[in-house]
């Protein structure tokens with residue numbers, strides 16, 4: 001699928017396996033999510049535009065490449081997406097941060113919007129949406145729709161784990177969006193949880209189980 005990138009780096013796979021373990025506690029879970037975000041961010045940002053700038057080294061003056069263009073915006077989908085923000089700002093400390101609040105209704109599994117605050121203007125920025133889980137895809141489809149409604153154009157989404165159903169839906173509804181997935185899991189269960197998955201990412205990051 002064009003614009004879909006499934007990670008295969010052994011470090012990412014190893015850390016995702018640690019996340020899956022139900023005995024991994026809140027503190028370690030949070031650290032792992034952040035580390036995976038750094039590793040995935042490194043992959044997802046490999047096409048950042050560069051421009052040559054003049055720098056004086058101790059030896060001579062040279063032209064040397066630096067990141068060009070408008071700065072990045074990281075947009076976590078609350079709550080669980082917050083766990084990945086520090087990973088991206090470790091790579092790009094100057095990034096602006098927006099927030100989209102969505103929760104999934106436990107019965108219908110439909111997303112409900114409760115917050116949206118994005119950097120303004122957002123048109124020229126590269127926007128990186130973070131959420132550890134892409135299950136039915138409802139939350140991600142809505143998050144991208146909200147960003148586009150504010151003028152966002154250049155959008156990448158990062159998920160630690162995705163279900164095939166959610167990946168297909170997001171790609172179908174927003175084919176222009178680049179989707180980065182740490183691991184593609186088997187399926188959804190009757191409660192729309194990812195199998196084998198890691199449980200409820202938000203509850204495990206914030207210790208609200």
Ligand SMILES: O=P(O)(O)OC[C@H]1O[C@H](OP(=O)(O)OP(=O)(O)O)[C@H](O)[C@@H]1O
Pocket residue numbers: 077078079080081102103104105109111131132133134135136137138139140166192200201202203
């Ligand atoms: O693809 P979907 O079927 O929409 O499911 C994925 C969404 O569900 C989780 O959030 P949740 O609703 O549990 O909110 P939380 O992060 O506050 O726990 C997860 O972090 C995604 O945002």
Ligand SMILES: O=c1cc[nH]c(=O)[nH]1
Pocket residue numbers: 080133135192193194195197198199200201202
């Ligand atoms: O498996 C899932 C599905 C949705 N949200 C989660 O946190 N986990």
Ligand SMILES: [Mg+2]
Pocket residue numbers: 080200201202203
């Ligand atoms: Mg949750």
